[in-house]
Amino acid sequence: METKISSSKKEVIISNTxxxxxxxxxxxxxxxxxLQAALxxxxxxxxxxxxxxQVNAGADILDVxxxxxxxxxxxxxxxxxxxxxSVVDVPIxxxxxxxxxxxxxxxxxxGKPIVNSVSGEERSLGEVLPLVxxxxxxxxxxxxxxxxxxxxxxxxxxxxxxxxxRAEAAGIPREDIIIDSLAIxxxxxxxxxxxxxxxxxxxxxELGVNQxxxxxxxxxxxxxxxxxxxxxxxxxxxxxxxxPTVNAAHVKQAVxxxxxxxxRDRLGRRYITDFRNRKxx
Amino acid sequence: METKISSSKKEVIISNTxxxxxxxxxxxxxxxxxLQAALxxxxxxxxxxxxxxQVNAGADILDVxxxxxxxxxxxxxxxxxxxxxSVVDVPIxxxxxxxxxxxxxxxxxxGKPIVNSVSGEERSLGEVLPLVxxxxxxxxxxxxxxxxxxxxxxxxxxxxxxxxxRAEAAGIPREDIIIDSLAIxxxxxxxxxxxxxxxxxxxxxELGVNQxxxxxxxxxxxxxxxxxxxxxxxxxxxxxxxxPTVNAAHVKQAVxxxxxxxxRDRLGRRYITDFRNRKxx
Numbered sequence: 416m417e418t419k420i421s422s423s424k425k426e427v428i429i430s431n432t433x434x435x436x437x438x439x440x441x442x443x444x445x446x447x448x449x450l451q452a453a454l455x456x457x458x459x460x461x462x463x464x465x466x467x468x469q470v471n472a473g474a475d476i477l478d479v480x481x482x483x484x485x486x487x488x489x490x491x492x493x494x495x496x497x498x499x500x501s502v503v504d505v506p507i508x509x510x511x512x513x514x515x516x517x518x519x520x521x522x523x524x525x526g527k528p529i530v531n532s533v534s535g536e537e538r539s540l541g542e543v544l545p546l547v548x549x550x551x552x553x554x555x556x557x558x559x560x561x562x563x564x565x566x567x568x569x570x571x572x573x574x575x576x577x578x579x580x581r582a583e584a585a586g587i588p589r590e591d592i593i594i595d596s597l598a599i600x601x602x603x604x605x606x607x608x609x610x611x612x613x614x615x616x617x618x619x620x621e622l623g624v625n626q627x628x629x630x631x632x633x634x635x636x637x638x639x640x641x642x643x644x645x646x647x648x649x650x651x652x653x654x655x656x657x658x659p660t661v662n663a664a665h666v667k668q669a670v671x672x673x674x675x676x677x678x679r680d681r682l683g684r685r686y687i688t689d690f691r692n693r694k695x696x
Numbered sequence: 697m698e699t700k701i702s703s704s705k706k707e708v709i710i711s712n713t714x715x716x717x718x719x720x721x722x723x724x725x726x727x728x729x730x731l732q733a734a735l736x737x738x739x740x741x742x743x744x745x746x747x748x749x750q751v752n753a754g755a756d757i758l759d760v761x762x763x764x765x766x767x768x769x770x771x772x773x774x775x776x777x778x779x780x781x782s783v784v785d786v787p788i789x790x791x792x793x794x795x796x797x798x799x800x801x802x803x804x805x806x807g808k809p810i811v812n813s814v815s816g817e818e819r820s821l822g823e824v825l826p827l828v829x830x831x832x833x834x835x836x837x838x839x840x841x842x843x844x845x846x847x848x849x850x851x852x853x854x855x856x857x858x859x860x861x862r863a864e865a866a867g868i869p870r871e872d873i874i875i876d877s878l879a880i881x882x883x884x885x886x887x888x889x890x891x892x893x894x895x896x897x898x899x900x901x902e903l904g905v906n907q908x909x910x911x912x913x914x915x916x917x918x919x920x921x922x923x924x925x926x927x928x929x930x931x932x933x934x935x936x937x938x939x940p941t942v943n944a945a946h947v948k949q950a951v952x953x954x955x956x957x958x959x960r961d962r963l964g965r966r967y968i969t970d971f972r973n974r975k976x977x
Contacts, residue, residue, distance in 0.1 A: 608957035649930035672927040676889035
C-alpha cells in the first residue's frame, strides 16, 4: 500500500516495497531548553537549524511539534510550519493534539501533510478525522484508546482496526492512514519490545497499512540507548514499520543497512552512495 | 531444543529461549599473516592471545581453525586445541574438514566439543558423522551439497533435512546438530540476505534445531561492514540463529541489545551488567 504525501515541490511515497522513509523527530521542544526558549519568544531560528540538519542527515519527512509550557500553539504552530517550509522542501508531519492549532497549521501548509495524530479515543476521532478529511491529509493513528495503551498486541490491532473503520467512514482512504503501535520502555517492562513487534506484524498482515514508530522510546532509562534503538529498529522495520520517527543523524546509516539486508536496496546503491557522501563530507 | 556442550569445567547450553551464545571466530589464519606465521613455526602464543581476548570480549564458545598453506593440520590442530584449553575454559568448536586432523584434535579435547563441520556432500557425511558419533560431539551442518550452495531457501532446508536424517541414522541425536544455512555477500547478490533469513526461518519452524551463521560474510566487499553485520545479525537472531559465529569484540554489546529487545533478557540484567563492566574496564 502506498501513502503519498507532499511538500509544495516534492512528493514522498511511503510503501513496504520502497526504501524506509525517515520522519525526523528533532523539532520537538520536550527536553530541549534552547528550543523551548526560542519558541516562547516567537523565534524560529532553532526550528530552521534543526530542519536543515535533519534533512542533511537523511530525513525524508519532518515532524513539527511546538508543545511546551507558555507556548501558544494556535499562534506558534503555523509559524513553525512556515519556518520549516522556508528552508527545506520535504513533507511535514504536523504533530499536535489541539484541533484549533491543527486547523491553523494545516491551513498554511503547502502540499499534503501527515497529521500526527488521531487515537482510538472518542474525542480524538471526533475532532481530528473531519479536519484530516477536509484538508485531504494523511494521518497517523495511535493504538491507544480511552482505556490507555493495551498491554496485548491483539488489542492494539483492534484499536488500529477501529481507527481505520472510523477514518474510512469519514471518507479518508485507507492508504492515507499510518498506524503507530507505540513503543514503551523496556526499562519498565522487559516484554515491551515483543508486544510492539507482534502488534506491528499483526497490523502489517491483517491491515496492510503503512506504519510508523517512535522507536527510541524503547530504550528510555537504559544506558547506551543507540545500541538498543538500532537493534529494535532492525526488527521493527523487518516486522512492518515503513516510516519510523527517529533522529535521522543517529540512525540513517543503520536504516540503509537494514534496507540492504532486507533486499530493498537494489545492488546496494543507496547504501554505497550514502557511504561515499559521508566520506566526502 | 537444547544443545549442551562443554569444556573440562564448564557446560554451555544453546537454546532458543536462553541468551544468544557467541562462537568467537578469531582463531582462524585466513587473512591473518601473524597467526599464519606463528602456526607455521608451531608457536601458539597468538592463538592463546586471541582466545583470551575473545573470551574477555564475551565469546561463549571458541572456534579453532588452523588451515593455512604449509601448516600440517594433523600435527598442529591438536596442539592449538591444547593451547586454547590451557588459557580459557569455554567449549571449543573444532573447525576442520580433514577427517584425520579432526580425529587427532577430538582425541585431545576435554569435554564435549562442536565439530565444524559436516555438509550435505556424500563424502563429508560418510567421513565426519562416524567421528562425531564415536566421540559424542555436537556437529555443525552446512547447507551445501555436491551441487554447491543452493540459491533457494527451500533447497537449503532440504539439505538441512538430509543432514539431520543421516546424522540421526548414525546415532547422533537431533539436539546435537546445529545448522548453518550460510550467508553469502550482498555485494555479489542483493537478495542474499533475504534468502538466508528465509532459510533460517524455515529451518527454525520445521526442524527446530539450533542454528549458527558466519554473519559477517554478508558484508564482504561492502564499506562500513560492521553496520551491515549488526543489522543482519539482529534479523538473523530474530529469525532463529541461536549461536552466531562472530568477532565477539565487535558485536557482543549489539547482541545483548538484540536479546533485550527480543524479550530474552529478564529485567535487562545482562545488558546493564555488560554496560557496567565496559564502563569500569
